[in-house]
Amino acid sequence: MAKLSDEQEMLRDMAQNWVRGESPVGAWRKQRDADTAAGYDQAVYAEMASMGWTGITIAESYGGSDFGWMSLGLVVEECAKTLTASPLIACAIAARAIALGGSAEQQQKYLPAIASGELVATLAVDEGPRHDPTQIATSVTDGKLTGTKAFVAEGDSAGLFVVAAKDGLYLVEDGAGVTKSRRHMVDHRSHAEVRFDGAAADKLTGGGDALLDRILDHARILTAAEMLGMSQQAFDQTLEYLKQRVQFDRILASFQALQHRMADLFGDIEMTRSAVEAGLGALDSMGDNGDLGQIAAIAKARANDSLHRMSREMIQLHGGIGMTDEFDAGFYLKRARPLEAAWGNSSFLRDRFARLGSY
Amino acid sequence: MASLAETTPSAEALDAFRLEAREWIAANFPPSLKGVDLSRSALEAPSDKSPDREAWRIAMGDKGWGTPTWPTRYGGGGLSAEEARVLQQELARAGASNPIGGMGVMMFGPTLLEFGSEEQKMAHIPAICRAEVRWCQGYSEPNAGSDLANLQCFAEDKGDHYIVNGQKTWTSGGQWADKCFALVRTDKSKKQGGISFLLIDMHAPGVEVKPIKMISGLSPFCETFFTNVQVPKTDRVGDEGQGWTIGKRLLQHERTNISGGNRMGGGVSLSELAKACVGTDAEGRIADGELRARVARLEMDGRAFAATAMRVAQEGGVSVASSILKINGTKLMQERSELLIDILGMQGLGWEGEGFTDEQIEAVRVWLFGKATTIYGGSTEIQTNIVAKRILGMPDMG
Numbered sequence: 133m134a135k136l137s138d139e140q141e142m143l144r145d146m147a148q149n150w151v152r153g154e155s156p157v158g159a160w161r162k163q164r165d166a167d168t169a170a171g172y173d174q175a176v177y178a179e180m181a182s183m184g185w186t187g188i189t190i191a192e193s194y195g196g197s198d199f200g201w202m203s204l205g206l207v208v209e210e211c212a213k214t215l216t217a218s219p220l221i222a223c224a225i226a227a228r229a230i231a232l233g234g235s236a237e238q239q240q241k242y243l244p245a246i247a248s249g250e251l252v253a254t255l256a257v258d259e260g261p262r263h264d265p266t267q268i269a270t271s272v273t274d275g276k277l278t279g280t281k282a283f284v285a286e287g288d289s290a291g292l293f294v295v296a297a298k299d300g301l302y303l304v305e306d307g308a309g310v311t312k313s314r315r316h317m318v319d320h321r322s323h324a325e326v327r328f329d330g331a332a333a334d335k336l337t338g339g340g341d342a343l344l345d346r347i348l349d350h351a352r353i354l355t356a357a358e359m360l361g362m363s364q365q366a367f368d369q370t371l372e373y374l375k376q377r378v379q380f381d382r383i384l385a386s387f388q389a390l391q392h393r394m395a396d397l398f399g400d401i402e403m404t405r406s407a408v409e410a411g412l413g414a415l416d417s418m419g420d421n422g423d424l425g426q427i428a429a430i431a432k433a434r435a436n437d438s439l440h441r442m443s444r445e446m447i448q449l450h451g452g453i454g455m456t457d458e459f460d461a462g463f464y465l466k467r468a469r470p471l472e473a474a475w476g477n478s479s480f481l482r483d484r485f486a487r488l489g490s491y
Numbered sequence: 492m493a494s495l496a497e498t499t500p501s502a503e504a505l506d507a508f509r510l511e512a513r514e515w516i517a518a519n520f521p522p523s524l525k526g527v528d529l530s531r532s533a534l535e536a537p538s539d540k541s542p543d544r545e546a547w548r549i550a551m552g553d554k555g556w557g558t559p560t561w562p563t564r565y566g567g568g569g570l571s572a573e574e575a576r577v578l579q580q581e582l583a584r585a586g587a588s589n590p591i592g593g594m595g596v597m598m599f600g601p602t603l604l605e606f607g608s609e610e611q612k613m614a615h616i617p618a619i620c621r622a623e624v625r626w627c628q629g630y631s632e633p634n635a636g637s638d639l640a641n642l643q644c645f646a647e648d649k650g651d652h653y654i655v656n657g658q659k660t661w662t663s664g665g666q667w668a669d670k671c672f673a674l675v676r677t678d679k680s681k682k683q684g685g686i687s688f689l690l691i692d693m694h695a696p697g698v699e700v701k702p703i704k705m706i707s708g709l710s711p712f713c714e715t716f717f718t719n720v721q722v723p724k725t726d727r728v729g730d731e732g733q734g735w736t737i738g739k740r741l742l743q744h745e746r747t748n749i750s751g752g753n754r755m756g757g758g759v760s761l762s763e764l765a766k767a768c769v770g771t772d773a774e775g776r777i778a779d780g781e782l783r784a785r786v787a788r789l790e791m792d793g794r795a796f797a798a799t800a801m802r803v804a805q806e807g808g809v810s811v812a813s814s815i816l817k818i819n820g821t822k823l824m825q826e827r828s829e830l831l832i833d834i835l836g837m838q839g840l841g842w843e844g845e846g847f848t849d850e851q852i853e854a855v856r857v858w859l860f861g862k863a864t865t866i867y868g869g870s871t872e873i874q875t876n877i878v879a880k881r882i883l884g885m886p887d888m889g
């Protein structure tokens with residue numbers, strides 16, 4: 133665990149308490165059963181906003197607390213442990229794009245609304261089912277944007293899209309020329325197809341050529357923080373179960389084969405934790421420039437692989453009960469895969485890492 | 492190791508059989524069922540009685556070819572292993588799947604053929620060969636999973652019958668089954684030695700099932716409760732106390748089946764799918780190098796696995812080797828499922844509704860359900876213990 137400031141520790145404890153008390157996995161189960169396109173409870177997001185979480189990475193001048201990415205990462209990790217559904221990550225990423233690339237007017241127009249939790253904003257990049265930011269056909273003529281974005285996270289509830297077009301990022305508000313179609317996926321969260329048909333678009337002119345990559349790296353690191361939280365919880369819960377379940381007149385945790393398995397998983401998740409914390413730390417320390425590419429690739433690829441493995445082991449090590457809908461393990465498995473695919477699966481990220489290393 | 496000198500039917504005889512099979516399939520297989528996998532519905536869904544399915548089931552049942560190698564005396568096909576393989580190839584060629592399946596065929600039938608009395612075989616095997624009776628497996632209990640011998644479901648001796656009380660769980664297809672082969676305790680003083688193998692009528696008074704929902708969204712298994720269920724002693728297979736031996740043999744059949752070793756390759760080609768989804772480089776190779784290596788590895792391991800399954804079959808039926816098949820076969824199936832959805836990306840993660848094809852949704856459900864294969868039939872960990880102890884002779888601690 134990274135060395136935290138007193139404020140960060142307070143924030144983490146607060147998040148932990150809130151999640152345990154107000155947003156246990158049972159809350160997600162209810163949300164899942166409610167089967168809404170948005171995939172989260174607006175009242176819950178409002179509550180998160182009232183605790184200041186929606187403004188953690190937004191400047192104080194725009195109503196945020198500018199408390200940094202490590203801090204947001206702590207909150208994201210805690211929320212992920214119980215699969216608390218919200219557009220917290222999507223909004224933080226979109227806000228970052230506006231902060232880095234937007235004009236003062238654009239920032240003034242949108243950042244306070246995102247910081248207060250009133251506006252849901254999200255990044256819309258991919259146009260196919262596999263992450264590939266080099267394949268973008270969306271184009272803009274005379275301020276009108278046309279193109280179709282696939283599996284847009286939180287797309288169903290978003291009021292503002294940060295859209296990647298051939299010549300850069302654009303802000304597009306929900307409204308005329310924007311059509312959202314729900315895609316009901318295995319994690320029961322929002323991944324909408326969003327069609328833009330000559331929608332009014334406002335370019336983000338700042339941030340330079342590398343803006344999209346930089347924003348994607350933010351998304352990778354924050355998503356990795358979510359995945360770390362899920363891995364940690366899946367691990368903790370499995371360890372707890374093995375210490376209780378008796379077969380052959382002894383607790384399962386006393387079998388050496390399982391001890392070694394758990395010890396190995398523990399080390400694996402710890403390595404991922406270091407990688408994720410390095411990523412969050414880099415977002416805080418590198419300011420607006422610095423080279424994030426490899427750091428983000430490590431964090432997300434590790435998180436992908438750890439969660440992939442842990443989400444399977446959680447089911448396996450619970451035996452039959454792990455296969456039931458009544459038990460929580462399935463939720464982690466089902467959320468894991470869309471997150472693994474988001475912003476680059478591991479082979480994409482390893483390729484990116486190697487390219488950035490010139491090999 | 493398969494001996495090269497083994498006698499096999501002459502090539503001409505096999506060719507003639509191939510022709511016969513091909514003609515019979517052409518005359519009897521309803522084209523509407525082409526490409527439809529009938530084996531899974533025998534396990535994971537209520538019986539489908541639509542006319543074409545019924546016609547095909549009856550035709551195959553009459554012919555005995557649903558259970559091709561079983562003796563004709565009991566309604567089987569009486570074919571040699573080679574002929575059965577030819578039949579399987581011809582069915583696959585016609586896009587026909589075997590409508591005779593389920594637990595009766597996969598595990599109970601072979602076990603009864605080995606351990607049952609003549610009366611029991613005559614009473615149960617023909618109906619299995621015709622898929623007229625559905626069987627379920629009453630082994631696991633809440634506190635007897637991996638430690639199966641810890642089972643407590645009790646059969647009290649009442650002279651010519653037993654009165655059975657207790658709970659089973661994870662009973663696959665229990666809600667659709669007519670009969671259950673169950674392990675019950677007839678003696679509380681011995682662990683393994685106190686277990687007997689009973690055939691229980693699922694429609695008898697005192698049998699209650701409660702379906703359990705699975706992560707795949709289906710409810711293909713149940714909790715099963717027996718309350719004062721009367722079972723005639725003639726429905727005990729083997730002697731009292733012999734249940735553990737018989738039950739373990741049945742598990743070997745189950746494991747061999749779960750491993751997929753009996754099935755031919757099939758399903759979508761991952762390499763073609765990968766090419767279509769991620770594109771190819773100038774030389775026609777899958778553009779994503781890591782993905783290409785993963786696909787190749789899976790295909791290569793799949794071939795090695797098929798060769799292993801073949802070798803085990805040639806070496807003489809089910810044995811502890813079934814553990815090796817199960818460990819590796821289920822691992823490969825799970826990897827294949829994971830790779831399939833990985834190749835499809837987000838498109839491979841649909842739950843229902845607009846934007847996904849039926850095949851894509853099916854792949855997701857299969858992926859989720861497939862996680863059970865390393866758990867049921869004795870988990871991978873338990874198989875690994877069996878290999879270490881029974882094949883490698885590595886002793887228990889203390």
Ligand SMILES: Cc1cc2nc3c(=O)[nH]c(=O)nc-3n(C[C@H](O)[C@H](O)[C@H](O)COP(=O)(O)OP(=O)(O)OC[C@H]3O[C@@H](n4cnc5c(N)ncnc54)[C@H](O)[C@@H]3O)c2cc1C
Nearest residue numbers: 448449451452628630631636637661662663863867870872
């Ligand atoms: C989909 C599905 C269908 C099923 N269908 C049937 C059915 O039709 N009939 C039936 O009777 N049963 C059925 N089962 C039950 C199945 O056989 C049991 O789930 C299985 O035996 C494991 O038992 P358990 O669930 O109690 O897990 P546990 O025994 O509690 O095991 C939990 C974990 O600990 C591991 N473990 C246990 N002991 C050891 C050890 N000594 N060393 C190392 N690791 C160990 C296990 O491998 C597993 O990973 C089904 C199960 C599933 C999931």
